[in-house]
Amino acid sequence: xxxxxPRARLPLLxxxxxxxxxxxxxxxxxxxxxxxxxxxxxxxxxxxxMVAGFFGVVISLERAxxxxxxxxxxxxxxxxxxxxxxxxxxxxxAAGLATLGAAILAFASLRFVAMQPEAHTVTxxxxxxxxxxxxxxxxxxxxxxxxxxAWAAFLVLTIAGERLxxxxxxxxxxxxxxxxxxIAVAIGASAVFASDPRGARAFGAALLALxxxxxxxxxxxRTVRDTGLTRFTAVCLLSGYVWLAIAGAxxxxxxxxxxxPAYDAALHALLLGxxxxxxxxxxxxxxxxxxxxxxxxxxxxxxxxALLHASVALRLAGDAIGSTDMLRWGGIANGVAxxxxxxxxxxxxxxxxxxxxxxxxxxxxG
Numbered sequence: 001x002x003x004x005x006p007r008a009r010l011p012l013l014x015x016x017x018x019x020x021x022x023x024x025x026x027x028x029x030x031x032x033x034x035x036x037x038x039x040x041x042x043x044x045x046x047x048x049x050m051v052a053g054f055f056g057v058v059i060s061l062e063r064a065x066x067x068x069x070x071x072x073x074x075x076x077x078x079x080x081x082x083x084x085x086x087x088x089x090x091x092x093x094a095a096g097l098a099t100l101g102a103a104i105l106a107f108a109s110l111r112f113v114a115m116q117p118e119a120h121t122v123t124x125x126x127x128x129x130x131x132x133x134x135x136x137x138x139x140x141x142x143x144x145x146x147x148x149x150a151w152a153a154f155l156v157l158t159i160a161g162e163r164l165x166x167x168x169x170x171x172x173x174x175x176x177x178x179x180x181x182x183i184a185v186a187i188g189a190s191a192v193f194a195s196d197p198r199g200a201r202a203f204g205a206a207l208l209a210l211x212x213x214x215x216x217x218x219x220x221x222r223t224v225r226d227t228g229l230t231r232f233t234a235v236c237l238l239s240g241y242v243w244l245a246i247a248g249a250x251x252x253x254x255x256x257x258x259x260x261p262a263y264d265a266a267l268h269a270l271l272l273g274x275x276x277x278x279x280x281x282x283x284x285x286x287x288x289x290x291x292x293x294x295x296x297x298x299x300x301x302x303x304x305x306a307l308l309h310a311s312v313a314l315r316l317a318g319d320a321i322g323s324t325d326m327l328r329w330g331g332i333a334n335g336v337a338x339x340x341x342x343x344x345x346x347x348x349x350x351x352x353x354x355x356x357x358x359x360x361x362x363x364x365x366g
Contacts, residue, residue, distance in 0.1 A: 002068060002069060002070065003065075003068040003069070003070065004064070004070060004073050006290070006291050006292040006293075009061065009065070009073075009290055009291060010291065012057060012061055012073065012076045012077060012080060013057070013058070013061060013076075013290070013291070015057055015076070015077075015079075015080025015081070015083060015084070016053065016054050016056075016057030016058050016061070016076070016079075016080055016083075017054070017342070018080070018083055018084070018087075019049045019050070019053025019054040019057065019079075019080065019082075019083030019086075020049075020050065020053075020054040020338070022039070022042060022049050022053075022083065022086070022087055023045075023046055023049030023050040023053065023054060023083075024334075024335045024338060025039035025042075025335075026039055026042040026043050026044075026045055026046040026049055027043075027046040027050075027331060027334075027335075028331055028332065028335060029042070029043040029046075030043045030046055031327055031328045031331040032324070032328060033328055033331065033332060038087075041089075042086065042087070044144070045086045045091065045094075045144065047144045047145070047147075047148065047151070048082075048086060048091075048094065048095075048098070048138065048144050048147075049083055049086055050271070051131075051134075051151040051154070051155070051271075052079060052082055052083075052094075052095075052098040052101075052102075052131070052134075052135055052138070052151070053079060053080070053082055053083030053086065053098070054083070055154075055155060055275075056075075056076070056079030056080075056082070056098060056101055056102065056105075056131065056135075057076045057079045057080045057083075058076075058279075059105070059158055060072075060075035060076045060079055060101060060102075060104070060105040060108075061073070061075075061076040061290060062286060062289075062290060063075070063105055063108050063109060063112075063128075064076060064108065065289060065290050066112075067108050067111065067112075069108075071104075072104065072108045074100075074101070074104050075101045075102070075104035075105040075108065076101065077101070078097045078098070078100045078101030078104065079097070079098055079101035079102070081097050082094040082095070082097035082098035082101065085097055091142070092139070092142070095135060095138045095139035095142075096139055098135040098138070098139075099132060099135040099136050099138075099139050101135075102128065102131040102132035102134075102135045103132050105128045105131065105132070106125065106128040106129045106131070106132045108128075109121070109124055109125035109127075109128040109129075110125050110128075112124070112125065113125050118165075118168070119161075119164060119177065119180065119181055119184075120161045120162070120164040120165035120168060121161070121165075122161075123157050123158075123160055123161030123164060123184050124157070124158055124161035124162065124165075125161075126153075126157050126161075126184065126188050127153065127154045127155070127156070127157030127158035127160075127161060128154070128158070130150045130151075130153040130154040130157060130188065130191065131150070131151065131154035133150045134147035134148075134149075134150030134151040134153075134154060135147065137150060145258050146195070148194075148256070148258075148267070149191040149192075149194035149195070149200075149203060149256065150191055150192075152191065152203075152267075152270060152271070153187055153188055153191035155270075155271070155275050156187060156207065156210065156244075156270075156274075157184060157187060157188065159274075159275070159278050160180075160184060160187075160210060160214070161184075162282075163214060163218055163219075163237070164180060166219060167217065167218055167219040170217075170219060172217065176217060179213060180213055180217075183206055183209045183210050183213055184210075186202070186205075186206035186209070187203065187206040187207065187210065190202040190203035190205075190206050191203055194256055195256075197255045197257075200251060200255040200256040200257075201251065201252050201253075201255055203251060203256070204247075204248045204249065204250065204251025204252030204253070204255075204256075204266070205248065205252045206248070207244060207245075207247055207248030207251065207252075207270070208244075208245055208248030208249055208252055209248075210244065210248070211241050211242075211244040211245035211248055212245070214237075214241050214244070215238065215241045215245075218237060218238075218241075219234075220233070220234035220237040220238050221234075221238070224238060228297045229284055229285075229297035229301075232281065232284075232297065232301050232302065232305075233281040233282065233284070233285070234281075235281075235302075235305070236277045236278065236280050236281025236282075236305060237277070237278065237281050239277055239305070239309060240273065240274045240275075240277030240278050240281070241274070242273075243269045243270065243272075243273025243274040243277065243312065244269075244270065244273075244274040246269045246273070246316070247266045247267075247269040247270035247273070247274060250262055250265055250266040250269065251266045254266070261319040261320070261322065262319070264315075264319050264327075265315075265316045265319040265320070268312060268315055268316070268334075269312060269316060272308070272311075272312050272315075272334055273308070273309070273312040276308055276337075276338070276341075277305070277308065277309075279341075280301075280304060280305050280308065280341055283295070283341075283345055284297065284301070284345070284348070287345065287349070293349050293352060293353070294349070294352025294353070295345065295348045295349055295352055296348055296351055296352050297348075298344075298348060298351075300344055301344060301348075303340060303344070304337050304338075304340040304341035304344055307333065307336060307337035307340055308334070308337040308338075308341075310333065310337075311330050311331075311333030311334045311336070311337050312330070312334065313330075314326055314329060314330035314333060315327055315330030315331060315333075315334065316330075317330075318330055
């Protein structure tokens with residue numbers, strides 16, 4: 001057996017969603033929302049649970065399915081177990097597992113580069129290397145905040161590479177392609193020096209440049225005129241690019257100083273507004289590929305997206321005016337938006353199974 005059957009992938013995805021759920025409650029604890037004592041004790045690990053745990057699992061699982069090699073599934077397994085280790089109170093073990101998982105993801109991604117040396121495969125591989133670097137920094141320092149720029153680069157470069165891949169058949173001039181490469185290099189390089197205020201501002205400027213490039217050159221500009229799922233995905237993408245621009249502009253202006261309102265606003269515009277818009281838009285496409293299930297489109301898909309945007313806007317408004325209540329309610333609404341998204345996807349999968357025609361068992365061949 002060279003690949004993992006779809007049903008056997010479900011426990012790996014479940015590990016990712018355990019990290020997501022734990023991370024959401026840890027984030028609420030950071031905002032002073034009353035949660036149980038265990039979630040409150042994990043408040044300092046909100047970032048690792050969300051990035052190294054949830055996104056580490058989801059993105060490496062997608063890569064493993066594409067690679068169709070059993071060994072590649074060790075990456076989502078290690079990242080998922082990292083989330084469990086955080087929950088069990090073993091952060092150093094978690095950081096080690098997350099680093100191992102990211103290293104396997106990076107190796108798998110570099111194999112794609114060897115097979116298809118294109119700008120999109122290199123960009124995606126650079127994102128995986130950034131995750132490995134960020135997790136290694138977390139392991140070495142014991143400080144998740146030190147890994148934030150690398151984690152942000154991981155998510156941004158992965159998404160940018162995937163969008164470039166999906167849009168690669170559009171006619172583009174050499175300067176347009178070269179501009180993308182220059183922006184991707186700037187994101188990776190500036191993330192390395194983001195602990196310095198000048199490096200952080202350069203990182204923000206690179207994110208802003210990427211938002212502009214995607215807004216102009218992404219396939220979503222065309223598909224937003226379509227209908228159904230195609231249009232929904234495009235709306236998710238284009239609205240997500242607005243949050244990417246806001247995050248980039250905020251970091252370019254204020255840097256990345258932990259504990260400041262600008263830091264909170266920039267990270268949540270980036271990691272919630274931008275990244276989860278991408279998740280919402282791509283989930284109905286990725287789930288069928290990973291789990292071999294149907295996810296039929298329904299207009300209700302827009303509800304979690306609207307909740308997401310409203311909650312992030314409320315949170316950023318709270319940062320802007322220093323309102324603890326707005327921050328708290330924005331955080332709660334963030335959690336509601338994610339829960340609504342999960343429920344919507346589960347209901348869609350159930351609908352897809354119900355609409356599947358009964359299979360006809362073939363008779364014996366001979």
